Amino acid sequence: MSSKLADFEDSGNCIHCGLCIASCPTFLELGTEIDSPRGRIQLMRSLRDGTVPLDDTSVRHLDLCLGCRACETTCPSGVRYGALIEGAREFVESRHRRSWWERMKRGLLNRALPNPTIMKTFGWAVRWMTRLGLRRLAGTRLLPASVRRSLRYLPEPETPFRSVNLPEITAPAGAARHRVGLLAGCVMQSLFGDTHASTVRLLTQHGCEVRVPPGAGCCGALPLHNGDRERGLALARRTVAAFDGLDVDAVLTNAAGCGAAMREYGAHFKDHPGYRAAAERVAAKVRDVAEFLHGLPEFAPGRSVNVKVAYHDACHLLNGQGVEAQPRELLKNIAGIEWIDLQEADVCCGSAGTYNLTEPELAGRLAARKARNVVATGADVLVTGNPGCILQIRAALREQGSTIRVVHTADFLAEAYTHGAQARS
Template identity: 40%
Template sequence: MAEQEKTAPCSSAGISNYFNADHPDEDKWADCVHCGMCLEACPTYLETGQEQHSPRGRVHLIKSVAEGKIQLNEQFADPVFQCLDCRACTTACPADVDVGGLIEEARGQVRQAMPLKGWKGAMSSFFLKGLFPYQERMHTVSGLLKFYQKSGLQKAVRTTGVLKVMPDHLAAMESIMPELKVSVQKKYKDVDVIPAKGVPKARVSMLTGCIMDVMFGDINQSTINVLTHNDNEVTIPKKQTCCGALHVHAGDRETGRKLAKQNIEAFENSEKVVVNAAGCGCALKEYPELFKDDPQWKSRAEDFAEKVEDISKYLYDTGYEKPRSSLNKKITYHDACHLAHGQGVRHEPRQMLKDIPGVEYTELSNADTCCGSAGIYNITNPEMAEAVLDRKMENVPEDVEMISMGNPGCMLQMAMGVQKYGRKSEIVHTVQLLDWAYQKDEQTAPLDKVNAVTGEGEG
């Protein structure tokens, strides 16, 4: 590290141990007075009781590296990467300290000082650089997974005990894998504009996402259905790519910037960018942070971020038709962290649920606490993720038939919780419920024929 140029973002003595580019911003920690209001909001602190795994502890560590008091080493990296980046601390903080932004910048510094090596480095490079940014490769993976599900291989794997040789958390993920549907990127590849059902009132562009379009193509289709039902024309820009959230969370900010530039250019002519994945939406809105040292791209990123809207907020703000048909389901709602804490969207999805006739809505206690998914945290930190999930499941009412939310990672994680605790609740995306009610209005598809993620392990 000594051979690389460093600057001091906050120290007049010039002793900062950060690299000169893209270091944590002093303005983000300057208002932290270590009051402790964040402690009870932090999942990792609640589990460990350790100061370094609390928001204020992490802020102190990040500041200490800037002041040259500690090094960019494993002792610093562990609490930084143990963070779920759920943003609940910022919601709790009286000064709105942007701990999430600091964590992501610090992770970028750690990965410059300590790049992943061996099998971890190879796996990270394969998925983050070799797979997620490329739609065609994702479609190939989707095809292989569909073959696995429909050929009988999946059934054989589950009945012969092969899953028992896999790590427990990976076996659990396989057991709740949803039945894969058609990618909307492929379905509409030759369509420039998906028409509104009535007189068009607006034209919106849709981020299809990488994981969402592969694992949850039916949710993407429901999003299109609801938008067009409410008289929106929909475009799916062909050159869009992965949002880069997973890359930024992993400390690969350079790839994150590359993907951000591609998306900014892909949606340049769009008036509104609608997103149905909380993590993706939050990442898109935070693109300006990736270009804080590049004025030209920062300006373009700011213009882009202003266009980004979660599907529930967009529908709420522009007005949506209240369905007439009844779903007759007991439903509760889980706040995805990057929707509630990252984007401040809380009321809108709840109102959508309450506007569906027959829905018996029950508020989930501590609804905005993290479920433990946090991107790929449940893969990289499975023990902590499971502990956080256990705490979450304690608050889920046992009699609810559906748990609604607005993020694919949360859907998979909560499905594992439902399976672990022997619940029968279906895990659904909020926009799906509105779509199903509209379909019942049109008498085209009854609810019991629509696919949903379940926790029963049969895929």
């Protein structure tokens, strides 16, 4: 696959106009052009042509890319940057030897995160240790700085990691008008069980029969985005098989990265004649849960709530799936909402899959930037459609002494539609 690095079909469209440059979070923070989309594409082309060596420096700058794909949304030439950076990462992983520490860290993330059993055990351990005051360890100097930085992302006792076992079929409240599939996923079902429960509740209340195929597992997004193509495709194959046989109107996700990756299944399997057709069929049905709810005619405004709300665009929802207006309209439809526009709503918070674990320094800067903008809104609640963003922004807000709640779109909607008002704090 390495010959695919920056192939003409994808990067040939880049005409070096630079219109992408100011949409790139790393360029905004660093100001160095090799850390801009145009710079990285030029770097990929140079690596391909052999005019620049594949060494620690060039790998460093490819690593610094968040993969947020904001440049793709801006690019008028239709450069498929997401595919380019995935190709470049695969090229790097197959040809460049990283330090043992980096190899261990990345290997662990690519193996552990997609594994629900490991993640459930992890979530259980964290829940207990949180009760015992684990988060306080983040303040001690006994642990190495990198470990302490990662501890920041662990949840507060009031929003604990919780796993869920979704039933294979959940019947709707009334007559079934739609039948949908839902990806249980890896991290979502292991740590964000509450959000899954909200999602199912919302769907069934609005006439959907929800089917969760138990064999679907992890969709492969994390390893695919990290350049571990083989592992990613193996996982994706399983997910395709689980959903392809299902007679559903749509395949829903509530994690932005999963939806973005699943929509690209067709492209990922384009050279695999045995899987291509099935992959394309599943990909065509993938919708984000907010996008799907927005399209339901019976999804009417809920009860009145009395909160100030701002919305943050998860990159893989906005840039990976083009979902921008739908969640905003759903939220604005709730009576009593006071809507506040978030400045730089479309700039990545630095979470970016496993980026905040592999590149904590820059991730921290972007999180602080995001938190400053969120604080400036004066909102009570920040709503967003991706679990990674939630952990990242929560941690950054806490560090800035803010008490603004960060809530998943599905949780907020479920709260408003089923429990009614959440008092203004």
